[in-house]
Each structure stands twice: as structure tokens, then as C-alpha cells.
Amino acid sequence: MKIAVFAGDGIGPEVTAQALRVLDELSLPGLTLFEGDVGAVAYRRHGQPLPDETLEMARAADAVMFGAVGDFSCDDLPRHLRPEQAILGLRSELGLFANLRPAAGFPGLEHLSSLKPEIARSIDVLVVRELNGDVYFGDKGERASAGGREGWDAMSYNEAEVRRIAHTAFRAAMGRGKKLTSVDKANVLETSRIWRETVIDVAKDYSEVTLDHMYVDNAAMQMVKAPGQFDTIVTGNLFGDILSDQASACVGSIGLLASASLGERQTGYGTFGLYEPIHGSAPDIAGQGKANPVAAVLSLAMLLRHSLGREEEAVRVERAVEGILADGVFGGDLGGNATTGEIGDAIVSKLLTIS
Numbered sequence: 001m002k003i004a005v006f007a008g009d010g011i012g013p014e015v016t017a018q019a020l021r022v023l024d025e026l027s028l029p030g031l032t033l034f035e036g037d038v039g040a041v042a043y044r045r046h047g048q049p050l051p052d053e054t055l056e057m058a059r060a061a062d063a064v065m066f067g068a069v070g071d072f073s074c075d076d077l078p079r080h081l082r083p084e085q086a087i088l089g090l091r092s093e094l095g096l097f098a099n100l101r102p103a104a105g106f107p108g109l110e111h112l113s114s115l116k117p118e119i120a121r122s123i124d125v126l127v128v129r130e131l132n133g134d135v136y137f138g139d140k141g142e143r144a145s146a147g148g149r150e151g152w153d154a155m156s157y158n159e160a161e162v163r164r165i166a167h168t169a170f171r172a173a174m175g176r177g178k179k180l181t182s183v184d185k186a187n188v189l190e191t192s193r194i195w196r197e198t199v200i201d202v203a204k205d206y207s208e209v210t211l212d213h214m215y216v217d218n219a220a221m222q223m224v225k226a227p228g229q230f231d232t233i234v235t236g237n238l239f240g241d242i243l244s245d246q247a248s249a250c251v252g253s254i255g256l257l258a259s260a261s262l263g264e265r266q267t268g269y270g271t272f273g274l275y276e277p278i279h280g281s282a283p284d285i286a287g288q289g290k291a292n293p294v295a296a297v298l299s300l301a302m303l304l305r306h307s308l309g310r311e312e313e314a315v316r317v318e319r320a321v322e323g324i325l326a327d328g329v330f331g332g333d334l335g336g337n338a339t340t341g342e343i344g345d346a347i348v349s350k351l352l353t354i355s
């Protein structure tokens, strides 16, 4: 089993280090780790945010553990050299079109949510975000216009792209509450009209799943008003990016939410994937021991489950995280004062108590 580890920038290396401690504690036989550079750190060392050798390392692995990229000192670089291109490049080059972002409350910890506890208690949603299309990868550019410089980013989805993410989402809904909400902006966007019609067509294969549709503006409002109505959400790249950050505040902190980015390639153990917290490099807290490593550790649990076929270990890691949160081990993002390392210590100790 080969895992490529790309820790990246800012708090990326801090939270990834804790996930690696947890992985080490599991003592999985036959596991090899490879480390590669991504983001601003890769740009400084190699002149590229996603060096060829990093991409090759990812291709040769069974899974990628990713920290975060982003550094404001790179804001003036041309787009292709900016750190964020590393994660966008990995997602597209590796065909990782399905981004799973689960957001579920931790029992008894409703008070950590930005919502009223009685509303927060109900949140248990899986956001299935399409990851290879939309404004992120459409035609884009800058030109002179009568109104000064004009930028554009074309939004588009074709039926094949919508079909494959819709199948992923319906299958995920089948394993959950059998309710799928497709989020779009079909009252305004042609892209969304094709999206909605295609999702309705794919639904014919999944008669057990109840499908509904919601405009993204309403979905954002419903996410904070009554998140319990959502079971599985399927949506495009941009809407999914925004709704998942919002869902994290409903749970408690962006430092709690993990993600899996999957494609079609199978390894000897499961599906090849890239695993990362949904948060970024958080330059405002980097290097201060303030980063919550839980999202990175829960991303490791998703890696164990989806790419390595290690369900038992995945559940152990998730139980350890639930345990330390129930014990009240929190960092500043949740109103506590535990450091990144202390949270990692607590997770490792808790793991030893769970068989």
C-alpha cells in the first residue's frame, strides 16, 4: 500500500503531521509513505506549484493525503503558478470528479455549532460536489473593455459530467437516508437546466431514492434554518465549495470537516482517492499551534475506508476523534485552548483505548 503525502502550505503540514501520527499508531503492515511538494512551497523549490515528480508520485500511489495550499505572498503570480493550481491540477489530472464532504454533528456537542443547539442537533448531510467542471475549469481570461479590464470564467456542464456525479450521489444516498437534494440555479443558468434535466433522468435508475431540487440561494438559507432536512446533496463545483464551508459552521468549525475526492480508478485495495480537510492553509493561524487537526485525521479515516479497504481502522479513528471531543479537548476554533499537538496526543491516546 502506497500513500503519497502532500502537506503543502500554512497549517497543511501542522495538521498532516497529526494525521500521520495516527496512521503510524495503526501499524498497518506493508505501508509505504512518499512525500511530495505542492503549493507555494513547491513553487519556491521547483518553480511550479505542482511539479511533475509530485504528480507522478500521486499516480503511482493508492491514495494521496493532502494538507492545504495557499499563500497570500503568491497573490500577484500569474494564475498557473499560484499554489491553488496544485490542488486543481491534481483533481483534474487524476480524474477525481467526485468530492464527498460529510458534515454531521457530534453527539452532545451541539453547543459548538453556530446554530441554536436544537437546530444543530439535526445536521447529518453528505455534500457530493462535482470536482472536475464548472467555472473552475471553463474558459477563462481577461480582456480590455469599455468599462476597464474585464474577467470571465465560463460555467458549463455537459450531460456526461452530470450523469457520472449524479450516479455517485444516488449510490451514496442509497447507503444513507435515500433522499437526494440536487442544488442548482436552474431558474437562471443554462448550465443548471441541463444539470437538473440530467439528474431527473438518472433518477429513473434509483426508484428507492426520493429526489428533490433546490435553488442554491434557498439551499444556503435552508442549511442554517433547518439542516436536518438534508440527507445527501449533489451539486456543482462552485456551489458545493460554498455550501460545504457553510455546513462546517453548522457542525462547529471548518477544522472538523474532512473530504474524499474519488474517480474511477481502482487499486488493489479500493478506489484511488485524494483526502484533504475542506479548509485551507489558514495563514492567519499558521505556525502558532492553533490549527484543529481533526479534519485531517478524519480525512485519514476516509482514506482508510475508501482507498485501503480498512473499514475497521477507519471506524477506530473516527471513534477516537468522537471520544476526545466528548472529553472536551478543543482548540481555539471551538472555544478551548488545546494546541494542535495536544489534540493529536489526545487522539493517539484515545486510539489505544479502542480495540
Ligand SMILES: NC(=O)c1ccc[n+]([C@@H]2O[C@H](COP(=O)([O-])OP(=O)(O)OC[C@H]3O[C@@H](n4cnc5c(N)ncnc54)[C@H](O)[C@@H]3O)[C@@H](O)[C@H]2O)c1
Pocket: 011, 015, 067, 068, 069, 070, 071, 072, 084, 087, 254, 255, 256, 276, 278, 279, 280, 281, 282, 283, 284, 285, 290, 291, 292, 293, 295, 333
Ligand atoms: N484545498 C485547499 O488546499 C484549500 C482550501 C481552501 C482554501 N485554500 C487556500 O487557503 C488560503 C486561506 O484561505 P481562507 O482564509 O479563505 O480559508 P481557510 O479555510 O484557510 O481559513 C478560513 C478561516 O478558518 C480558520 N481555519 C481554517 N482551518 C482551520 C483549522 N484546521 N483549525 C482552526 N481554524 C481553521 C482560519 O484560521 C480562517 O480564519 C487561501 O490561499 C486559499 O486559496 C486552500
Ligand SMILES: CC(C)[C@H](C(=O)O)[C@@H](O)C(=O)O
Pocket: 084, 087, 088, 241, 278, 280
Ligand atoms: C483552494 C481552492 C481551489 C479550493 C476549491 O475552491 O475547491 C478550496 O476552497 C477547497 O474547498 O478545496
Ligand SMILES: [Mg+2]
Pocket: 241, 242, 245, 278
Ligand atoms: Mg473551499
